[in-house]
Amino acid sequence: MPYSNDALLQLASDVRMTSQLLSRRIRFESASEVAPHQFSVLVKVWKQPRTPGELAELERVSPPSMTRTVNCLVDAGYLTRQADPSDGRQRVLTLTDAGAALVEKTIHDRDDWMLRRLEGLTDAERADLARAVEILARVLEK
Amino acid sequence: MPYSNDALLQLASDVRMTSQLLSRRIRFESASEVAPHQFSVLVKVWKQPRTPGELAELERVSPPSMTRTVNCLVDAGYLTRQADPSDGRQRVLTLTDAGAALVEKTIHDRDDWMLRRLEGLTDAERADLARAVEILARVLEK
DNA sequence: TATTGTTATACTCTATAACTATA
DNA sequence: TATAGTTATAGAGTATAACAATA
Numbered sequence: 111m112p113y114s115n116d117a118l119l120q121l122a123s124d125v126r127m128t129s130q131l132l133s134r135r136i137r138f139e140s141a142s143e144v145a146p147h148q149f150s151v152l153v154k155v156w157k158q159p160r161t162p163g164e165l166a167e168l169e170r171v172s173p174p175s176m177t178r179t180v181n182c183l184v185d186a187g188y189l190t191r192q193a194d195p196s197d198g199r200q201r202v203l204t205l206t207d208a209g210a211a212l213v214e215k216t217i218h219d220r221d222d223w224m225l226r227r228l229e230g231l232t233d234a235e236r237a238d239l240a241r242a243v244e245i246l247a248r249v250l251e252k
Numbered sequence: 253m254p255y256s257n258d259a260l261l262q263l264a265s266d267v268r269m270t271s272q273l274l275s276r277r278i279r280f281e282s283a284s285e286v287a288p289h290q291f292s293v294l295v296k297v298w299k300q301p302r303t304p305g306e307l308a309e310l311e312r313v314s315p316p317s318m319t320r321t322v323n324c325l326v327d328a329g330y331l332t333r334q335a336d337p338s339d340g341r342q343r344v345l346t347l348t349d350a351g352a353a354l355v356e357k358t359i360h361d362r363d364d365w366m367l368r369r370l371e372g373l374t375d376a377e378r379a380d381l382a383r384a385v386e387i388l389a390r391v392l393e394k
Numbered sequence: 395t396a397t398t399g400t401t402a403t404a405c406t407c408t409a410t411a412a413c414t415a416t417a
Numbered sequence: 418t419a420t421a422g423t424t425a426t427a428g429a430g431t432a433t434a435a436c437a438a439t440a
Contacts, residue, residue, distance in 0.1 A: 113378050121378055122366035123359075124385045126278060131392060133275035136268060138312065147407080163421060170280060175408050177423055182406095199416045199421040217265075224264035227391045235387050236255050236263055242384030243266045245377050249369045250273060289430080305398060317431050319400055324429090341398040341439045 125246075140223050142216040144186070147171075149216065151179055152188060152205065156213045159204045161194070188212060267388075282365050284358040286328070289313075291358065293321055294330060294347065298355040301346045303336070330354060 113121070142149040147169065154160055154168055166176035180203060183189040188209035194200040205213070228236065255263070284291040289311065296302055296310055308318035322345060325331040330351035336342040347355070370378065 112375055118370060118378065119363060119367055121382055121385070122370050123363045125370070125381055126274075126362055126366045128385045128388050128392075129271045129274040130278065132268075132271040132388060135392060136272065145407090161421080162423090171407090172409055173422065174410085174424080178407070181423095197417075197421085201422070220268055221261060221265045224268045225261050227394065228260060228264050228267070231387065231391070233255055235383075236260065238380060238383045238387060239267055240263055241377075241380045243263075243270045245373065245380060246270050246274060249373070250270075250277060252369065287430090303398080304400090313430090314432055315399065316401080316433085320430070323400095339398085339440075343399075 136220050136223065140216070140219040143212060144183070144188070148179055148183055149213075151176075151183065152209055152213050153217075155189065155203050155205050156210060159202050161200050161202055163200075165203070183209070278362050278365065282358070282361040285354060286325070286330070290321055290325055291355075293318075293325065294351055294355050295359075297331060297345050297347050298352060301344050303342045303344055305342075307345070325351070 137146060144152070150169060151165055154165055160168075162176050162180055163173060165180070166173045169176065171179075180189060180191075184191060187206055189203050190206055191201045191203060194202050228239070231239075279288065286294070292311060293307055296307055302310075304318050304322055305315060307322070308315045311318065313321075322331060322333075326333060329348055331345050332348055334344045334346060336344050370381070373381075
């Protein structure tokens with residue numbers, strides 16, 4: 111039975127609401143030691159070193175806001191600033207050991223929270239989730 | 253083939269990351285006219301009228317913060333305060349027509365954004381997503 | 395006396411505009 | 418002259434503590 115427009119809209123709404131609810135629960139139930147916007151920056155730098163300007167664009171905040179956020183994270187010992195030898199204007203940010211540890215611990219806690227919620231599922235249900243994840247990842251690439 | 257512990261942890265991580273990525277995209281790509289925390293309050297009141305105290309608890313903010321947020325939304329014409337006849341201390345908040353219109357327009361925009369991303373999928377893929385939504389909704393009830 | 399909500403005050407996050415250093 | 422980043426300043430969100438009104 112092919113999907114009608116109404117059924118597809120309903121599915122879109124269900125996917126959106128479930129994702130937002132799950133995301134909210136993850137944020138609330140395994141909070142990091144730093145504020146959410148600060149943690150988001152740490153994760154970006156954890157994936158790869160970044161300049162303040164790149165981070166401001168990725169986080170959709172102004173450069174001055176990112177300067178302040180970065181200052182806090184440097185003061186807290188999670189980030190370090192390094193001069194870029196190829197362009198004296200830029201300053202590359204990297205994680206300290208404490209910063210990497212914080213990111214990895216928080217990610218582990220969140221994955222563990224999610225894991226406990228998937229433990230009671232059947233293998234068929236887990237396979238459904240795996241397929242859905244693959245589909246959504248593909249959809250979000252566009 | 254039954255799921256190993258490692259495979260289940262990987263699945264948990266994939267589900268978590270996909271949900272957070274999707275949620276972030278929705279938030280960024282179809283922003284409301286009011287700030288996110290304000291919109292969240294409007295949605296709560298849209299579902300049912302609420303007192304400031306209930307909203308503070310639902311949103312995990314302090315009562316004074318909620319007072320301020322509610323003041324902004326009342327001033328902007330999205331909420332109205334009404335006295336509770338059964339308890340003079342409480343003040344029940346309800347949406348104005350403009351508030352309801354804003355909530356419904358934003359929800360529609362977000363669902364439409366999601367819909368456009370699901371349009372290219374096969375019926376089998378859509379059915380996978382529908383099953384995944386049902387599974388996650390069940391998991392989140394606990 | 396306990397509860398609901400608001401006001402007082404201080405701190406943090408955000409933005410725009412202005413400034414410094416480098417390209 | 419343009420770009421990367423920071424500082425200056427102001428506006429908005431948040432919290433704790435104190436207060437007002439009601440139960």
